[in-house]
Amino acid sequence: MEYTIRDVLSKDPVLERLIQEHGVPALEKRNGSPFEALVRSIIGQQLSGAAATTIRNRLFELYGDAAVCPSAQQIRDTAPEKLQKIGVSRQKATYLYALADAYCRDESRFERFHTLSDNDITQYLVSIKGIGEWTVHMFLLFYLGREDILPTGDLGVRKGMMKVYDLPELPQSSTMTRIAAPWQPYRSFGTLLMWRALDSINPIAK
CATH class of the missing domain: 1.10.340.30 (Hypothetical protein; domain 2)
Incomplete structure (x- = not known):
């Protein structure tokens, strides 16, 4: 399963480099009702x-x-x-x-x-x-641990995407959806990588 997810995400060269640094993040479901x-x-x-x-x-x-x-x-x-x-x-x-x-x-x-x-x-x-x-x-x-979620309203994801794709400003929903299109059907893992990128790397988009 991890290989399949990695294979899809690595179609995006920016995510490929993030995965080389962090690996494919685990999507862990929380307990409770x-x-x-x-x-x-x-x-x-x-x-x-x-x-x-x-x-x-x-x-x-x-x-x-x-x-x-x-x-x-x-x-x-x-x-x-x-x-x-x-x-x-x-x-x-x-x-x-x-x-x-x-x-x-x-x-x-x-x-x-x-x-x-x-x-x-x-x-x-x-x-x-x-x-x-x-x-x-x-x-x-x-x-629920759903694998294809892109929270376009989350400030951390927007900041992470701006950083790693070297965008001039915080991306709007339409821009985020376009950038994340190659991540489907595993956008949740790209989302997790955006959060991680905020604290750990410099912009790497070319």
């Missing part, structure tokens, strides 16, 4: 990793254990003031309630995500208040 993964994503929106972890732990501790995500019903039953007291903004509390409501209405759909297409999952999740395309892309990439 789809509901928990989306709760974590909402909490983490526009926060540093450390701040998101602190607030997430406080949220989980409200229900007894910092390592265990509360159920959708537990979140629905929690007063907004209680969430705000632990650092969850009013807006994010609204998003958590919207997610919990959607889960309680159609739990089976969430549990079937692994059988649905990327497009079907995206169309459904973005209909829930507070879940946008970036959140869905992170969910598809890190929770």
